[in-house]
Amino acid sequence: xxxxxxxxxxxxxxxxxxxxxxxxxxxxxxxxxxxxxxxxxxxxxxxxxxxxxxxxxxxxxxxxxxxxxxxxxxxxxxxxxxxxxxxxxxxxxxxxxxxxxxxxxxxxxxxxxxxxxxxxxxxxxxxxxxxxxxxxxxxxxxxxxxxxxxxxxxxxxxxxxxxxxxxxxxxxxxxxxxxxxxxxxxxxxxxxxxxxxxxxxxxxxxxxxxxxxxxxxxxxxxxxxxxxxxxxxxxxxxxxxxxxxxxxxxxxxxxxxxxxxxxxxxxxxxxxxxxxxxxxxxxxxxxxxxxxxxxxxxxxxxxxxxxxxxxxxxxxxxxxxxxxxxxxxxxxxxxxx
Amino acid sequence: xxxxxxxxxxxxxxxxxxxxxxxxxxxxxxxxxxxxxxxxxxxxxxxxxxxxxxxxxxxxxxxxxxxxxxxxxxxxxxxxxxxxxxxxxxxxxxxxxxxxxxxxxxxxxxxxxxxxxxxxxxxxxxxxxxxxxxxxxxxxxxxxxxxxxxxxxxxxxxxxxxxxxxxxxxxxxxxxxxxxxxxxxxxxxxxxxxxxxxxxxxxxxxxxxxxxxxxxxxxxxxxxxxxxxxxxxxxxxxxxxxxxxxxxxxxxxxxxxxxxxxxxxxxxxxxxxxxxxxxxxxxxxxxxxxxxxxxxxxxxxxxxxxxxxxxxxxxxxxxxxxxxxxx
Ligand SMILES: Nc1ncnc2c1ncn2[C@@H]1O[C@H](COP(=O)(O)OP(=O)(O)OP(=O)(O)O)[C@@H](O)[C@H]1O
Ligand SMILES: Nc1ncnc2c1ncn2[C@@H]1O[C@H](COP(=O)(O)OP(=O)(O)OP(=O)(O)O)[C@@H](O)[C@H]1O
Ligand SMILES: [Mg+2]
Ligand SMILES: [Mg+2]
Numbered sequence: 001x002x003x004x005x006x007x008x009x010x011x012x013x014x015x016x017x018x019x020x021x022x023x024x025x026x027x028x029x030x031x032x033x034x035x036x037x038x039x040x041x042x043x044x045x046x047x048x049x050x051x052x053x054x055x056x057x058x059x060x061x062x063x064x065x066x067x068x069x070x071x072x073x074x075x076x077x078x079x080x081x082x083x084x085x086x087x088x089x090x091x092x093x094x095x096x097x098x099x100x101x102x103x104x105x106x107x108x109x110x111x112x113x114x115x116x117x118x119x120x121x122x123x124x125x126x127x128x129x130x131x132x133x134x135x136x137x138x139x140x141x142x143x144x145x146x147x148x149x150x151x152x153x154x155x156x157x158x159x160x161x162x163x164x165x166x167x168x169x170x171x172x173x174x175x176x177x178x179x180x181x182x183x184x185x186x187x188x189x190x191x192x193x194x195x196x197x198x199x200x201x202x203x204x205x206x207x208x209x210x211x212x213x214x215x216x217x218x219x220x221x222x223x224x225x226x227x228x229x230x231x232x233x234x235x236x237x238x239x240x241x242x243x244x245x246x247x248x249x250x251x252x253x254x255x256x257x258x259x260x261x262x263x264x265x266x267x268x269x270x271x272x273x274x275x276x277x278x279x280x281x282x283x284x285x286x287x288x289x290x291x292x293x294x295x296x297x298x299x300x301x302x303x304x305x306x307x308x309x310x311x312x313x314x315x316x317x318x319x320x321x322x323x324x325x326x327x328x329x330x331x332x333x334x335x336x337x
Numbered sequence: 338x339x340x341x342x343x344x345x346x347x348x349x350x351x352x353x354x355x356x357x358x359x360x361x362x363x364x365x366x367x368x369x370x371x372x373x374x375x376x377x378x379x380x381x382x383x384x385x386x387x388x389x390x391x392x393x394x395x396x397x398x399x400x401x402x403x404x405x406x407x408x409x410x411x412x413x414x415x416x417x418x419x420x421x422x423x424x425x426x427x428x429x430x431x432x433x434x435x436x437x438x439x440x441x442x443x444x445x446x447x448x449x450x451x452x453x454x455x456x457x458x459x460x461x462x463x464x465x466x467x468x469x470x471x472x473x474x475x476x477x478x479x480x481x482x483x484x485x486x487x488x489x490x491x492x493x494x495x496x497x498x499x500x501x502x503x504x505x506x507x508x509x510x511x512x513x514x515x516x517x518x519x520x521x522x523x524x525x526x527x528x529x530x531x532x533x534x535x536x537x538x539x540x541x542x543x544x545x546x547x548x549x550x551x552x553x554x555x556x557x558x559x560x561x562x563x564x565x566x567x568x569x570x571x572x573x574x575x576x577x578x579x580x581x582x583x584x585x586x587x588x589x590x591x592x593x594x595x596x597x598x599x600x601x602x603x604x605x606x607x608x609x610x611x612x613x614x615x616x617x618x619x620x621x622x623x624x625x626x627x628x629x630x631x632x633x634x635x636x637x638x639x640x641x642x643x644x645x646x647x648x649x650x651x652x653x654x655x656x657x658x659x660x661x662x663x664x
Contacts (some may be wrong), residue, residue, distance in 0.1 A: 005374045043520045044491045145559030155354070156389040189386055191547075192591045196601050214520040217550070221601050240597035258525035260554035261594055262577060265555055268532060272523035277490050317588040 005054065005176050006032040009069035013050045016062060020282040024050045024063075026232040032176065032208035037199070038210045039219040039240075039256075042229030045277055048212045052178045055210075056095055057085040074176060090121030094174035096166055096182045102155040103165055110137075110150025111165050122226040129171075137166035141193050166194060172327040173205055180212045195222050201329075216259055220244050225315075228252050231289035232281055234308075238316035248311045248327045249318045250294045257334050272334070288320070296322060296330060339413055339622060342508055342541050343375035343398060345430075350393050350450035354614050362571045365614045367393040369565030370407070372640070377508075379544040380535065380536045382552040384588065386610050390502065392547045394562070395511050411526075422456050425627030429502035431495075433514035438498055439486040446473075446482040451502045452566070456505070471500040474537070475530060492523035493515070503538065517553065527553060547590045553577055558645065561585050564613060566592045570646030573651050581648045620651065 013025035032038045048164040050084040053059045055070065057077065070078035072092060077085065080149065090093075099102050104288050105113060114133035116125055124132075130149070137145035140163040141318040153161055166182060178289060179198065183191040195218065202209050213219060219226055228236040228251065236249040247253045257272030286304035288294070294301070300321055310317050312324045320327070350368040362413040367390045375381050380498045383391050385616070396402040397409060409416040411427050419427070432438045439448055449468040469479050486494055495515065502510055515531070516524040528551065532542060546552050552559060552573075559576045561569040563582060569582040580586045591604045606625045611617055617624050623633040633651055640651045 043522060067437040083553055141610065144609065144615065147612075149353075157392070160388060187593045189588060191593070192601050192604055199601065207367065215593070216595040217509075217519060218454055220595040221593050221599060223597075244595055245595045255521055258521045259595065260525075260528070262592060263554040265554055267573070270529045270532070271524045271554070273529060274522040277492070299571075317392045 004031045004032040004075055005034045006210075007069055007071040008055065009055060009067060010098075011051065011067040011070065012063040012065070013047065013054050013059065014066075016064070017282060019153075023199070023281045023285055024143065025054065026285070028234060030227055030234070030237070032210055033331070034175075034206045034208055035203060036224050037202065037209040037211055037222055039213065039223035040049065040217055040229055041058070041212075041214060041216065041226065045278055046228060046229045047232045048062075049180055052095065052210065052212060054297075055178065056089060056093060057082075057097075058089075065281060067256065087121070090172055092113070092174055093176040093178065094169040095170065096177065096179040101153065102243070103168070106153050108169075109150055110154055111315070113170055114149070114171060117168050121127055121172050124257045127141055132171060134169065136170050139170075140167050141190060141197075142167075149196065154205060166197075174207065175205070176208045176210070177202070178212070182211070183215070183218065191218065198222075216244075216256065228255070231278055233289060235290065236318040238311065238313070242311070242313055242316040244275045246311070246313075246316070248316070248318050248324060249290075249330060250296050250322070250327070250330065251290050252318075253331050253334055255328070277280045287315070296326075340376055341374045342377045343373070343543075344410040344413075345371050345373045345394075345398065345611065346408045347372055348394075348397060348409055350402060351403045351405045352389075355659070364613050366565050366616075367613070368397060368404075370441060371561065371567055373561075373567060373570070375509075375541060375543065377541055378539060378613050379557045380534075380544060380555055382544045382559045384546065384549060384559060387547075388610065388613060389562040390565040391562055392513055395430065395513055395545060395603050398509075399430055399511060402497035403450060403458045418506075425452060425456060425507070426458060426505045427507055428509040428511060429501050429505065429507040430596065431498050436602065439494055439602050441486050444469070444485055445489070445497055448486070448497055451505055451586050451602055452501060452505050465504065467504060468500070470497075474534065475500045475501070475658055476526075481652055484485055490523070492526055495519060495523070495527055499527075499534075506538065507540075509541045509543065511545070513545045514547065515544065517546070517548065524551075529632065531555070550594070560646075561588065564611065564616055566621075566649065567647075568649045571648075572645040575645060581591060581653060582622075582650050583628050583652075584622050587625075587627070594655070619653065620649075 009027040009029045011025055015022040015024055028051060030038065035176065042048055054065050059065055067078055111133060115129040118124060118129040120130060134145045137148060142148055142160065142163055154298055172238060183194050196210060211222060221241045226240050227234045228249065229302050236243060236252045243252060254274040260271055274293055279289055286305055288306040291297045291301040306319050306321060308317050308319050344490055348368055351577045352365045354361040354365045355362050361512060369393060383389055393626040397404050403417060411419060446476055448467055450464045453464050472479055477496050498578045516527050517528060535542060544555055556573045559571060559573055560567045560580060563584055564639050567587045576585060580589055587604045587606050590602050619636050620638050623629050630651060638649045638651045639654060
């Protein structure tokens with residue numbers, strides 16, 4: 001337990017909508033250790049961002065958060081005051097958002113924003129903050145960093161803006177970083193650099209890292225553990241080797257079949273796909289959320305909630321009525337097709 | 338009908354950048370001498386690091402931005418002389434972000450038919466039918482005609498953007514990161530759709546993507562850009578099997594296949610991407626190049642024609658060694 005920098009037990013997020021209650025996150029439990037990377041993957045709208053906002057205490061006002069436990073470095077952050085949370089967000093946890101322009105103010109220079117971010121939380125001089133800004137801009141691969149300080153966000157390309165965002169999050173040296181699609185807009189060389197950088201800093205400061213991404217290549221290379229989310233629930237969890245080597249939930253298997261792999265998928269041919277779209281999470285939910293898109297669905301699937309069960313290896317679990325053996329057979333068929 | 342649909346020759350685009358309050362503005366050569374012929378029906382991918390000029394090149398080809406130099410021809414005619422409305426029927430963009438590229442206050446139908454409205458299309462009675470045909474083509478159920486973007490999924494929004502781009506039946510579609518805002522299950526649907534539409538409508542694609550796995554799957558030819566220039570252009574198989582330029586090699590090394598037994602690759606690109614306002618001398622890639630030679634920092638490499646394209650690197654210059662470095 002000592003090691004868990006973050007402990008989440010039975011987290012739910014509900015959002016009241018005119019059409020009913022949206023059950024965006026339904027009973028999530030996980031933990032992140034110091035020096036560990038947990039990757040959360042899953043389709044758009046499955047609740048990844050709301051999960052991270054729930055941890056950060058940054059949910060939209062109307063959202064209702066409940067949990068049995070929400071602890072950061074042993075401190076209860078479920079019942080912490082707003083002013084304590086704002087302190088924690090500055091010093092203990094940092095978040096790298098999906099879209100850099102939501103966090104960068106177009107009216108201020110890059111330098112101004114980096115320096116202010118640090119001075120809001122730390123008793124440092126403008127010069128000290130500026131030095132750290134230059135240091136971090138260089139670390140995230142921006143050349144002529146000092147001269148970039150006078151530029152405005154719109155003067156930078158999309159990739160540069162995201163790198164500035166990452167530097168901003170690192171200004172105060174947090175214990176836990178939640179990175180929500182941090183490298184999506186970046187090209188591969190920078191992606192590798194940023195991931196290496198995050199991995200380096202994570203070791204340097206013994207930080208935990210939650211990496212939210214839809215890039216399975218990134219997940220496979222970076223994550224220690226992987227949680228696959230679907231429609232507000234975790235449907236599969238395990239080590240990266242388990243989830244990628246022996247995907248057991250039909251959704252995970254489908255996802256892995258969707259991605260082009262040089263030398264493996266044939267050019268011009270159709271990629272695998274998962275028909276249909278994610279279900280609405282408004283109102284009463286029951287049964288397996290994936291059932292209506294699943295080619296292996298049985299009548300029992302929609303009858304009652306499907307629980308989490310262990311796969312054949314320790315530390316690997318999934319939420320499906322199929323046995324591990326049946327799943328392995330399905331996976332073999334997909335691979336052969 | 339010429340086989341070459343898009344032809345760029347020595348195209349330049351310069352932005353003036355201020356380096357500080359008291360300093361004079363300096364030129365940034367975002368696109369710096371691009372020569373490129375795109376054949377009808379091909380899928381040309383443009384890859385390269387952030388800031389290398391891909392989007393700027395796309396905007397030049399779309400006629401959205403005037404070039405500072407050089408010549409761009411669409412179907413044999415200089416781009417800047419083609420009237421805007423006519424341009425719309427020739428080349429259309431699909432942008433990265435299906436969220437911000439659609440007007441949230443307009444219905445799906447209004448968004449898809451907008452190009453027809455703007456064009457003062459002669460036949461308003463056919464608009465709805467044509468929009469619905471497009472929706473069917475891109476796999477959008479007709480019941481969504483009166484819905485608004487915020488009622489659609491990301492994949493559906495990107496389909497709306499594709500339908501809007503295609504309603505004028507353009508010849509060329511420029512996709513700037515068409516799937517990077519989408520998750521993989523939706524990405525595969527959109528990529529499959531783009532493949533199908535290409536066959537059905539005889540489209541020529543220019544695909545800008547940082548995802549080299551997507552590029553390998555979709556493209557027939559690949560242009561690798563570095564600091565505003567195309568440093569290697571080759572058929573896809575050729576490029577992936579036998580990359581010539583050391584930069585291309587580094588890019589390929591950084592492809593992250595979903596293999597947990599592999600770590601994060603070292604791209605051997607130690608030094609960071611250069612400041613484009615102050616590009617390195619000689620070959621602009623030389624400070625990061627694993628195979629750098631003495632004269633690389635002095636002399637810019639010439640364009641060396643190779644099968645299916647070209648490469649700009651001293652390693653492939655037949656005159657190597659004859660033109661001695663001055664230093
Ligand atoms: N402020 C809000 N008001 C109402 N519904 C919301 C709000 N924020 C999120 N939602 C809904 O909650 C669900 C989960 O959203 P969330 O942003 O967590 O998804 P995500 O997994 O991060 O998706 P993406 O991959 O697209 O970022 C979605 O159905 C979304 O539409
Ligand atoms: N309107 C502008 N004013 C000044 N500089 C610009 C402008 N547009 C682009 N630039 C600069 O030109 C260069 C090329 O930018 P461009 O957006 O074409 O790059 P890109 O290859 O599309 O990058 P990304 O992968 O990040 O989208 C960058 O250095 C950028 O900062
Ligand atoms: Mg999100
Ligand atoms: Mg761009």
